[in-house]
Amino acid sequence: MIIVTTDAVPGKEIKEIKGFVRGSTVQTKHIGKDILAGLKTIVGGEIGEYTEMMDEARQKAIGRMVEDAKAKGANAIIGMRLQTSAVMQNAAEIIAYGTAALIEE
Known part of the structure; x- marks a missing residue:
């Protein structure tokens, strides 16, 4: 599966x-790791x-987006974007989304 953020696949x-x-997907961390991450906010740096x-x-x-595209008979996803929210x-x-397309092999 070819995935691009552009509106076409070059060539x-x-x-x-x-x-x-x-x-x-909705993700969360185990409470133990969450506590460790919280402690890191005190000293700064990457969590x-x-x-x-x-x-x-x-x-x-x-x-999951790729599986959706395959189910529709696509071999590429164009204009792919990612979005996040709390x-x-x-x-x-x-959320990953885009336009499923059939492109030349």
Whole structure:
């Protein structure tokens, strides 16, 4: 599956647009790691636990978007975007979305 943030795939022709696709997940960390992350806010610096959590969430959301595109018969996703929002304290939703397309092989 080719995934691009642009409206076209360089060097490839779009044969058919299959439609909007998306994938999402809501992630939170284990309470023990959450406490450690909270302590890091006192001294400053990167909060590795949350960086890891958000990376896992992005990968899950993108994976689900790809499955949606495959189910529609696409071999590419164009105009892919990621969006995040806080849904409750210490929990974030990640949404991956784009346009499923069939491009020349």
